[in-house]
Amino acid sequence: MGIIERIKEIEFEMARTQKNKATEYHLGQLKAKIAKLRTQLLEPAKGSSGAGEGFEVTKFGHGRVALIGFPSVGKSTLLTMLTGTHSEAASYEFTTLTCIPGIIHYNDTKIQLLDLPGIIEGASEGKGRGRQVIAVSKSADIVLMVLDASKSEGHRQILTKELEAVGLRLNKRPPQIYFKKKKTGGISFNSTLQLTHVDEKLCYQILHEYKIHNAEVLFREDATVDDLIDVIEGNRKYMKCIYVYNKIDVVGIDDVDRLARQPNSVVISCNMKLNLDRLLAKMWEAMGLVRVYTKPQGQQPDFTDPVVLSADRGGCTVEDFCNHIHRSLVKDVKYVLVWGTSARHYPQHCGLAHMLEG
Numbered sequence: 345m346g347i348i349e350r351i352k353e354i355e356f357e358m359a360r361t362q363k364n365k366a367t368e369y370h371l372g373q374l375k376a377k378i379a380k381l382r383t384q385l386l387e388p389a390k391g392s393s394g395a396g397e398g399f400e401v402t403k404f405g406h407g408r409v410a411l412i413g414f415p416s417v418g419k420s421t422l423l424t425m426l427t428g429t430h431s432e433a434a435s436y437e438f439t440t441l442t443c444i445p446g447i448i449h450y451n452d453t454k455i456q457l458l459d460l461p462g463i464i465e466g467a468s469e470g471k472g473r474g475r476q477v478i479a480v481s482k483s484a485d486i487v488l489m490v491l492d493a494s495k496s497e498g499h500r501q502i503l504t505k506e507l508e509a510v511g512l513r514l515n516k517r518p519p520q521i522y523f524k525k526k527k528t529g530g531i532s533f534n535s536t537l538q539l540t541h542v543d544e545k546l547c548y549q550i551l552h553e554y555k556i557h558n559a560e561v562l563f564r565e566d567a568t569v570d571d572l573i574d575v576i577e578g579n580r581k582y583m584k585c586i587y588v589y590n591k592i593d594v595v596g597i598d599d600v601d602r603l604a605r606q607p608n609s610v611v612i613s614c615n616m617k618l619n620l621d622r623l624l625a626k627m628w629e630a631m632g633l634v635r636v637y638t639k640p641q642g643q644q645p646d647f648t649d650p651v652v653l654s655a656d657r658g659g660c661t662v663e664d665f666c667n668h669i670h671r672s673l674v675k676d677v678k679y680v681l682v683w684g685t686s687a688r689h690y691p692q693h694c695g696l697a698h699m700l701e702g
Contacts (some may be wrong), residue, residue, distance in 0.1 A: 405454035415462030449668035519571035520564035535563035
């Protein structure tokens with residue numbers, strides 16, 4: 345029996361198991377088994393050598409954004425609108441068959457936008473080159489999930505489920521669980537607050553499923569079984585995601601209003617060029633880029649070429665800024681003069697630990 349068949353079998357068993365106090369340990373073990381099998385599914389086959397068939401693109405610019413969505417929702421048109429790069433767009437599905445990069449010039453920065461082929465249900469199992477698409481999206485800073493405003497709301501759930509199956513967690517933060525494997529001493533289980541989803545017995549059973557018999561576990565929040573499994577697996581990627589509803593020119597104003605009010609959502613129309621500026625602003629806000637302009641002593645600041653920092657790419661302190669220019673600069677810096685939103689007065693004398701704001 346293959347891995348996919350075993351996953352389907354366990355999912356079927358979970359679906360027919362009643363959820364109550366008596367079955368929660370059994371369900372917890374089944375969830376751990378599925379997580380292990382999905383990790384095996386992502387690993388390259390044994391005996392295979394060399395690089396697999398993919399379409400990775402060289403990183404360029406100050407940030408990277410991936411466009412993910414079903415076929416024919418307007419990803420290629422959106423790329424052409426925002427970057428000027430031509431991406432083949434037609435009225436049939438799967439027009440785009442490889443990864444097409446483009447560059448957005450916004451607020452003195454360069455942001456790389458990747459137009460990926462449309463993914464279908466079952467992409468996490470390898471259908472329709474789904475695994476290659478999701479692998480490229482893992483290397484992005486944020487994901488733009490492009491959806492068709494005229495289609496059902498179920499598309500968003502299907503895409504989220506496919507991405508979660510391969511270890512992408514959208515708009516979530518890492519669970520506050522400390523986990524460390526040890527060589528001896530058994531399992532030490534502690535929590536700083538009362539837990540309602542996990543107890544000591546369930547934690548032991550999940551760890552035994554992973555053949556871990558010596559470890560330290562500390563819960564700092566009321567986390568679920570899925571959060572504990574994510575921490576044990578240790579290969580999850582937590583990403584920001586913006587839900588982009590395209591084709592709002594073919595639906596009613598009430599539907600547009602409802603979609604626009606959902607969290608992390610933007611409504612646009614590529615056909616009529618509606619609300620694209622709001623999408624860029626939302627994308628900029630989600631990426632959290634900080635522009636730092638240098639000022640030579642006794643001269644005007646140079647507002648043409650900023651140093652761009654971000655929390656995801658190295659950090660936003662004065663020390664990170666110095667390392668960005670040259671590694672040896674940190675040793676010589678005693679203090680810096682800062683103008684801008686992070687300074688209390690202009691100019692402010694700051695040390696290396698000062699956090700810069702955009």
